[in-house]
Amino acid sequence: MVSERGLQVLRAIVQDYVDTHEPVGSRSIVDRHSFGVSAATIRNDMALLEDEELIAQPHTSSGRVPTDKGYRVFVDHLAELRPLSSAQRAAITAFLGDPADLDELLARTVRLLTQLTGQVALVQYPSFSRANVTHVQLVPLDPHRLLVIIVTDTGRVSQRITILPQPLDEAGVAAVGARLIPRLTGRSVAEAAEQLSLARTAASVHLTPAEAALHAVAVAASEELDEFRQNRLMMAGSATLAKREQDFRGSIHPLLEAIEEQVTLLRLMSEMVADGQGLSASIGRENAAFGLAEASIVASEYDSAVGAARIGLMGPTRMDYPRNLAAVRAVARYLTRLLDEDEGRR
Template structure:
């Protein structure tokens, strides 16, 4: 059982190691922190922390560094979520405020987090499978080229080009628009995708039916994309800049960034606390092949659809500041999406 002072010593070791990148000794703790006890007493506390596998010596006669278990105890019991500075809040606002669709908002969110923290930023798209289709519009660009626009009640807007087998005049296009709207509007994305699939499987006899089939094929592709889990990520170059902070190779992290599936699974399985914050540290990520990294995340809301904003980096990271950043950005993003919804 670690004493209260022992936990405070762990806090000092984590903070100093994050700040200096150097193993932390008892003398440095006495000099930098007001414990009011001797270096010998701090050494005894450090010995107990080492027995609990919360700190370790990277080599003989060195100071101590936190273990993954030590970082976990620090995050769970010791880390205070620091308020962001006015400059940091201004930076977030400057990135996120302003018009734009969901894709643009998430891209700006990634840039904001990367700039604030110097880590790899991760933003999960919300799942729109339960969103309701509110409008379908067809815009003729040429007689055989139609822009298909699908809008949901979550504010998601998609635009995709349909190349028609035949040619439609304005009257035909109006009929097709009415037919597609009747099929989809007022239904969820999941229901709409099912109805499109059923309709597309029917017999095609006329030019009109062929045009409907061509357009429904494009709609189906778009609705399938609405239901897909995917991420927006940025700042991968930061891994190379921080390569010395990793015990081994950063290749598995780069591979995970490229493929996304592993990070999606990890983000989905992380358990959030009462504040919507979650952290998965070092060897806790071993099952995902990411034992060299820590991932932290905060929930955000996209008009009822929940998703996560997160960071990935080395275990030697500034957890209090990074947790504060993801929480603040998630709150800004939630507010931005809610305001966009009210403005429509």
């Protein structure tokens, strides 16, 4: 059983190790922190922490460093979020203001978080499967190409060029639109996708130019709606991993692979358990099932018109958890406010 002072010693070790990247000894704790006890007493506290596997000695005669379990105790019970400075808050407001669309807003968000923290920044796209299709337009570019435009009530606009199997004049395009557009508008993205599946099946058995065009347009629209429903990540700051490679006990290649594939990170972020403030952390070996035992991820939830999603940071276990958690929370709150205001203008 670790005493209250022992837990405060753990806090000091975590903070000093993050700040200095050097194992922490009892003498440095006495010098840097006001415990009012001798170095020998601190050594006894450290021995108990080591027995509980909260700290470890990396080398003989060296100080101690936190273990993954120690970081977990620190995050759950000892970390005090550091409020962002007024300059940092002003930077959030300035950097995220007046984006052209959701893609630009999320791209700015991850760039900002990387600049604020020096970690890899991740943000989930909200799922648009519950959004409603409000507008569909077919724009002929030439007899062989159509631009398919789909708009939802969340403001997301999708555009895709479709190659027609046979040339189609404007009257033919209008005929295809008359058959297809009523099936989509006013429906949820999921329902519209089902209608497109029916349209593709019906059109595939006919050979007229109009039916062939209907099938081609339905295929293109289906692909777009599938993207609406996919869970995706926007990321920035991958280069910071190379700069921090010495902070990882092993190779950073699994992290780079996870960034490349996205699926692993999406699963991990989706399974992280949030506290009452919507904050969550997954530390070191807790990520072993995802092949990311060398990394920690901290995240915060943000809300959009179509549901909640997460924004987070990935880096080494030796990270400044209070600062990073405060950063993702502040940016998530501002992101929620921006999306609420945008929804209110619709």
